[in-house]
Amino acid sequence: xxxxxxxxxxxxxxxxxxHQAGQLMQAETIYRQILSAHPxxxxxxxxxxxxxxxxxxxxxxxxxxxxxxxxxxxxPVAHFNYGNVMRDLGRxxxxxxxxxRALSLKPxxxxxxxxxxxxxxxxKRFRDALxxxxRALNIRAxxxxxxxxxxxxxxxLGRFEEALDAFARALELQPNYVEAAYNRANLLxxxxxxDDAVLAYDKVLAMKADHVDALNNRGxxxxxxxxxxxxxxxxxxxxxMRPNNAVAFNNRGRVLFNLKRLDEALTAYExxxxxxxxxxxxxxxxxxxxxxxxxxxxALHSLDRALELEPGxxxxxxxxxxxxxxxxxxxxxxEALNKAQASDPANAGVHYHRGNLLAQMGRHEDAVASFDRxxxxxxxxxxxxxxxxxxxxxxxxxxxxxxxxxxALDVGRGREEAKPNYIEALNNLGAFxxxxGRFEEALARFDEVLSLTPERASxxxxxxLxxxxxxxxxxxxxxxxxxxxxDPNHAESWNNRGIALTDLARNEEALVxxARALELxxxxxxxxxxxxxxxxxxxxxxxxWEEFEWRLRGxxxxxxxxxxxxxxxxxxxPLDGKTLYLRTEQGLxxxxxxxxxxxxxxxxxxxxxxxxxxxxIPLLRTIGEWVEFVPKGEDFEGFDYQCDLxxxxxxxxxxxxALPGQVPYLRADDDRRATWRSRLAGSNxxxxxxxxGNPGHRKDHNRSLLLTELAPLLAVKDVSLVSLxxxxxxxxxxxxxxxxxxxxxxxxxxxxxxxxxxxxxxDVVVSCDSAVLHVAGALGVRAWGLIPFAPDWRWLLERSDxxxxxxxxxxxxxxxxxxxxxxxxxxxxxDGLQPEAR
Numbered sequence: 016x017x018x019x020x021x022x023x024x025x026x027x028x029x030x031x032x033x034h035q036a037g038q039l040m041q042a043e044t045i046y047r048q049i050l051s052a053h054p055x056x057x058x059x060x061x062x063x064x065x066x067x068x069x070x071x072x073x074x075x076x077x078x079x080x081x082x083x084x085x086x087x088x089x090x091p092v093a094h095f096n097y098g099n100v101m102r103d104l105g106r107x108x109x110x111x112x113x114x115x116r117a118l119s120l121k122p123x124x125x126x127x128x129x130x131x132x133x134x135x136x137x138x139k140r141f142r143d144a145l146x147x148x149x150r151a152l153n154i155r156a157x158x159x160x161x162x163x164x165x166x167x168x169x170x171x172l173g174r175f176e177e178a179l180d181a182f183a184r185a186l187e188l189q190p191n192y193v194e195a196a197y198n199r200a201n202l203l204x205x206x207x208x209x210d211d212a213v214l215a216y217d218k219v220l221a222m223k224a225d226h227v228d229a230l231n232n233r234g235x236x237x238x239x240x241x242x243x244x245x246x247x248x249x250x251x252x253x254x255x256m257r258p259n260n261a262v263a264f265n266n267r268g269r270v271l272f273n274l275k276r277l278d279e280a281l282t283a284y285e286x287x288x289x290x291x292x293x294x295x296x297x298x299x300x301x302x303x304x305x306x307x308x309x310x311x312x313x314a315l316h317s318l319d320r321a322l323e324l325e326p327g328x329x330x331x332x333x334x335x336x337x338x339x340x341x342x343x344x345x346x347x348x349x350e351a352l353n354k355a356q357a358s359d360p361a362n363a364g365v366h367y368h369r370g371n372l373l374a375q376m377g378r379h380e381d382a383v384a385s386f387d388r389x390x391x392x393x394x395x396x397x398x399x400x401x402x403x404x405x406x407x408x409x410x411x412x413x414x415x416x417x418x419x420x421x422x423a424l425d426v427g428r429g430r431e432e433a434k435p436n437y438i439e440a441l442n443n444l445g446a447f448x449x450x451x452g453r454f455e456e457a458l459a460r461f462d463e464v465l466s467l468t469p470e471r472a473s474x475x476x477x478x479x480l481x482x483x484x485x486x487x488x489x490x491x492x493x494x495x496x497x498x499x500x501x502d503p504n505h506a507e508s509w510n511n512r513g514i515a516l517t518d519l520a521r522n523e524e525a526l527v528x529x530a531r532a533l534e535l536x537x538x539x540x541x542x543x544x545x546x547x548x549x550x551x552x553x554x555x556x557x558x559x560w561e562e563f564e565w566r567l568r569g570x571x572x573x574x575x576x577x578x579x580x581x582x583x584x585x586x587x588x589p590l591d592g593k594t595l596y597l598r599t600e601q602g603l604x605x606x607x608x609x610x611x612x613x614x615x616x617x618x619x620x621x622x623x624x625x626x627x628x629x630x631x632i633p634l635l636r637t638i639g640e641w642v643e644f645v646p647k648g649e650d651f652e653g654f655d656y657q658c659d660l661x662x663x664x665x666x667x668x669x670x671x672x673a674l675p676g677q678v679p680y681l682r683a684d685d686d687r688r689a690t691w692r693s694r695l696a697g698s699n700x701x702x703x704x705x706x707x708g709n710p711g712h713r714k715d716h717n718r719s720l721l722l723t724e725l726a727p728l729l730a731v732k733d734v735s736l737v738s739l740x741x742x743x744x745x746x747x748x749x750x751x752x753x754x755x756x757x758x759x760x761x762x763x764x765x766x767x768x769x770x771x772x773x774x775x776x777x778d779v780v781v782s783c784d785s786a787v788l789h790v791a792g793a794l795g796v797r798a799w800g801l802i803p804f805a806p807d808w809r810w811l812l813e814r815s816d817x818x819x820x821x822x823x824x825x826x827x828x829x830x831x832x833x834x835x836x837x838x839x840x841x842x843x844x845x846d847g848l849q850p851e852a853r
Contacts, residue, residue, distance in 0.1 A: 023049050027058055039066050057087045061096060068100050076100045091121035098127070102134050110134055123154050125161075132164055141171040159188040163195040166202070175206050193222045197229055204232065209240035227253065231262050238270050241435075246270045261291035268300055272307070280304045295325035303334050311341040329355060333368040340372055348372055363393035371402060379406040397427040397436035401443055408447055420444040438464055438471075445477060452716060454484045472502040476511050483515045484716065486832045491515045506535040510542040513549070518717075518805040518831070520812065522549040540569035551808035559808070560665035567600070567659060584656035586666030591620030596654035598626050599647060601661060602709060603767075603786035606631055607793050608809065608819060609660045611676040612667060613638055624651060625660070633768035634790070637682040671811065671818050678821055679795030687772030695758070695776055697735060700850055703777040704728065704757075705739040706801075707747070708785030717803045717832070718784045722747040722754075724834045727842040728781070729754070734845060737777060739770065739787050774798075778850045781841060784810070792820025797851065799844070801837055804828040 030045035043066050049059040064079030080097040087093065098113030114131040117124055132147035148165040152158060166181035182199035186192055200215035216233035219226055230253045237246035250267035253260060268283030281304045287297035298321035305314035318335040321328055332355040339348035352369040359365060370385030386403035389396055400423035407416035420440055427437030445460030461478040464471065479494030492515055498508040513528035529546040532539055547562025584595055595616060599606050606627055616623050617639070624643045627635055632644045645651045658666060667675065695701055707719035728736060737758040743751055751757065764770055767790060774780055774791050780798040782788040784807055791798035800817075802810050802825050810817060815825050826837045826844075 023053060023056070027062075030059075030062065034062060034066065039069060042066055055086050057083050057090070057093075060086065061090075061093050064100070065096055068096065068103070071103070073100055073104050077104065089120055091117040091124055091127070094120065095124065095127050095130070099130065102130075107134060107138055125151050125155060125158065128154075129161055129164065132161075132168065136164070136168055136171065139171070141168050144168045145172065157188055159185040159192055159195065162188070163192065163198060166195070166198055170198075170202050170205065175202060178202055191222050193219060193226065196222060197226065200229065200236075201232060204236050204239070207239070209236045212236040213240065213242075225256060227257055227260065230256075231260075231266060234263075234266050234270070238266070238273065241273075243270050243274050247274075259290045261287045261294050261297065264290060265294065265297045265300060268297075268304070272300070272304055277304055277308050281308065293324055295321050295328060295331070298324065299328055299331040299334065302331065302338065306334055306337055306341070309341070311338050314338045315342065327358065329359065329362055329364055333364060336368065336372060340375065345372075345376060361392050363389040363396050363399070365389075366392065367396060367399045367402070370399065370406070374402065374406050374409075377409075379409045382406045383410070395426045397423050397440060400426065401436060401440040404440075404447075405443060408450075413447075413451070416447060417444070420447070438467055441467075442474060442477065445481070449477070449481050449484060452484075452710075454481050457481045458485070470501050472498040472505045472508060475501065476505065476508040479508075480511045480514065483511075483518055486518075486717075488515050488519050488831070504535050506532045506539055506542070509535065510539065510545060513542070513545055517545065517549055517552070520805050522553050522812075525549050538569075540565045543568075548808050552806065552812060554671050554811055556664070556669055556671050560669065564662060564665055567662070582654070582657050584658040584666060586668070588656065589620070590616065590656070593621055593655040594624060594653065595621040596624045596626070596645075596651055596657040597660045597663075598657060599628070599660050602712065603628060603631060604708075604784075604789040605661055606635075607681070607767075607786060607789040609663055610635055610638060611674075611678065611680050611793065611819075612663050613642055614677070614680070615667065615675045616663075617641060624654065626651065630766045633766050634681055634771050637684075637768075637771075638680055674818055678819075679793060681771060681790070681793040683771040683775040683794060684768055687769055688775050691760075691773045691776040695735070695737065698850075699733050699735040700731075700779070700845070700848055701735050701737060701777045702728065702731075702845065703737045703739045703774060703780040703782070703787075705780070705782035705785055705787040707740065707744060708783055710744065714803075714807075717805070718807070720783055720801065720834055722750045724838060725781075727835075727838045728845065729756070731842055731845045737773070739773070739780070739782070741770075779845075779848065788823065789820075792817070792823045795820075795822045798823045799841060800825045801834070801841070802827045804831040804833075 026045055026049050030042045030049070033045065034042035043063060046059045046063040046066065049056050050063070053059070060079050060083035064076045064083060067073070067076035067079060077097070077100050080093060080100060084090070084093050084097060094113045094117035098110045098117065101110035101113055111131065111134060114127050117127045128147050128151035132144045132151070135144035135147060145165065145168040148161050148168060151161050152165065155161070162181050162185035166178045166185065169178035169181055179199065179202060182195050182202065185195040186199070189195070196215065196219045200212050200219055203212035203215050213233055213236050216229050216236065219229040220233070230249065234246045234249035234253065237249055247267065247270050250263050250270065253263045254267070257263065264283050264287035268280045268287065271280035271283055281301065284297050284301035284304060287294055288301065291297070298317050302314045302317035302321060305317060315335065315338040318331050318338060321331040322335065325331070332351060336348040336351040339345070339351060349369070349372065352365060352372060355362070355365045356369065366385045366389035370382045370389065373385055374382035383403055383406050386399045386406065389399040400419055404416045404419035404423065407419060420443065423440035424437065424444070427440060441460050441464045445457045445464065448457035448460060458478065458481045461474055461481060464474040465478065468474065475494045475498035479491040479498065482488070482491035482494060492512065495508050495512040495515065498505055502508070509528050509532035513525040513532065516522070516525035516528060526546060526549050529542050529549065532542040533546070536542070543562050543565035547559050547565065550559030550562060613623050613625065622643070623641070624645060625635065626645045626647050629646045632646065635642065635644065704725060706722055706725055708715060712718070728734070735758060736756065737760055738751065739760060741761045741764055743761070751759070760773055764773070770787065771790055771794055774794060774796045777796070780787065780791040780796060781801065782791065782798060783801045784803070788798055788800050800810070800823055804827070806812070806827070809819060810825060817823050817825060826840055828834065829836050
């Protein structure tokens with residue numbers, strides 16, 4: 016190889032002085048003068064290329080450096096310079112090749128190894144980047160910059176502890192190394208060690224008080240640590256320094272959103288957008304705030320804008336689907352989530368939110384499938400486990416639901432970042448246990464919630480409601496008071512306080528509580544329904560029936576066909592010649608009670624079609640051959656109007672003092688009666704006993720008795736007790752087996768027509784509040800109802816008779832949960848009672 020031509024040394028030295036002083040124009044002039052006289056001057060060409068590169072004139076820089084390399088291909092610095100230019104031009108593979116050529120010529124070239132590592136890091140070739148840094152550190156182990164960069168590569172590889180060590184070593188070598196301190200703080204945030212991260216950002220700010228990114232990220236870490244007030248102060252401090260910092264406004268909005276200060280959050284997001292109109296995240300967050308404010312059309316517009324700016328934003332896609340759902344565009348919402356799912360099949364959040372939407376649509380099987388896909392992508396996603404359990408409850412897959420809640424608690428226990436979702440799972444498990452009648456277990460779950468978040472109004476409220484179920488009403492009221500001290504505007508606590516007061520038969524006070532709940536949330540369906548219940552119990556049917564209709568408007572999770580209300584009978588449309596289809600949505604006793612009004616509808620000229628449980632249909636046919644029946648669960652078409660059976664209370668404007676329809680309105684079959692008459696032949700007083708109702712009834716624990724509590728009736732002389740209990744609970748079975756004197760009729764009862772025949776051959780029926788009591792009343796059979804202290808609305812208050820059934824006498828508890836006094840009075844009434852004449 017030929018030697019390079021001699022260099023004009025004095026001119027080069029002068030040019031270098033200008034170059035090193037940053038006087039690039041003067042340096043370039045001299046380099047060009049040299050090249051005019053010496054076109055193959057390697058140093059002048061290389062340094063001219065460096066000048067162009069410093070001025071970001073990348074193509075001229077590349078040309079000059081290529082010419083220099085052609086003259087001296089074995090000069091490592093020229094290859095390094097050329098690699099840097101290729102990097103800046105975005106020609107990354109050529110850049111790496113140039114760095115590799117430089118290293119082949121000078122293996123210990125630290126700057127090349129560092130820049131090569133940085134480029135590979137940017138290219139997400141993290142292992143190769145780490146190898147480059149490690150090679151450099153083998154040459155110089157005390158290079159703080161290389162240690163910092165090595166930490167970044169280790170962080171990208173998820174090797175967090177090693178990354179922490181690398182940043183720590185960099186800071187040992189250079190205690191005021193701001194970049195390493197900042198990177199360490201960011202790593203602690205990524206490790207979800209938010210409190211440690213805040214302290215680390217404080218160290219950065221002690222080195223550089225105006226480090227905007229550190230201050231912004233410090234606020235984000237405080238937000239993640241749920242230290243919202245500190246986070247807000249942090250962003251306010253930043254905005255004093257940088258009044259138009261869009262990121263600070265956006266992050267401040269996130270804090271306000273977490274604090275449920277939604278209007279202020281919205282303003283913060285809009286300030287961020289005003290500062291930077293193309294800020295996709297701020298547009299997305301604005302959409303989320305508008306969603307929370309129930310301004311769905313505006314939210315959709317904001318989220319559409321976010322997706323214009325950042326088409327792949329999963330958060331914006333998910334929130335957009337929620338906006339579409341709230342606008343009633345559910346098919347579009349599902350399609351939006353399907354698109355998001357297609358674009359990122361492994362994104363747990365998309366599957367999770369798709370599951371939520373499907374659950375809200377009542378498609379719980381599909382929802383569970385979506386939650387399962389979310390959990391494949393992210394097995395520790397506590398919110399998905401929690402909501403999966405909720406959908407399993409709706410599907411009545413209770414054992415799976417409890418197991419899923421348990422898994423959510425196992426995953427979330429002890430993880431600070433999962434604490435809110437862990438608490439939510441605990442709360443939901445408590446609610447399920449309460450709904451399942453497992454009140455003591457539910458109470459323990461709510462106590463655990465409160466041990467973690469003692470200022471959680473909803474947990475105090477749920478605990479209080481569980482105490483109501485346990486008939487510990489005084490304690491319950493204290494819990495509701497505590498909840499309302501924490502949040503005076505907690506509508507659920509006002510409603511639940513009303514429930515406790517209703518159970519104490521303090522209905523007037525309960526109405527005040529329900530009214531307050533409805534002031535706070537006018538469309539609160541459960542509060543409307545509960546107010547209706549209290550009004551009906553007080554005999555105020557005019558207001559009660561109207562509020563009672565909220566049972567169909569969200570008070571209870573019932574699935575209705577979309578077309579249901581489109582053909583609803585309004586109570587005034589003429590029925591003459593029309594087909595009226597009556598649906599049943601509540602218990603067997605309700606169907607029997609309201610079947611009384613079928614003749615009233617026929618008198619208006621209606622063709623009456625009643626949906627009814629199959630076990631009731633044989634008995635209900637005795638109303639008249641003109642009634643048509645559809646077994647519950649089967650479809651019926653061709654009606655003019657439809658109406659829920661209990662809605663007749665509202666449509667017919669029923670008044671407790673003037674109920675239409677004749678009683679009795681049901682009749683027992685003569686042949687079936689004869690069968691029972693023969694079986695029960697004898698001179699003793701024949702007393703039918705029915706001590707428990709539907710175990711699935713929400714208040715079953717208050718209205719049903721144990722068989723042992725009927726012991727006083729066994730002591731009455733000359734009485735034959737006949738068990739009317741078709742389903743005997745496990746707890747009562749041993750007692751019943753030990754009392755052979757009780758006649759057991761259950762095995763001969765196929766349906767309620769058999770029950771009616773048996774009741775008609777008894778002298779008196781003693782029954783808890785159940786379907787048996789309603790059937791006895793509808794038949795006109797003498798019956799005594801065992802009524803709890805806080806009765807169902809239909810039994811009104813205090814009176815011993817009922818306008819629904821003239822043959823029924825009511826025996827009411829004088830104390831909550833105490834049946835002894837009731838059974839004592841029943842026993843006294845049985846003494847001397849004469850058999851019915853037949």
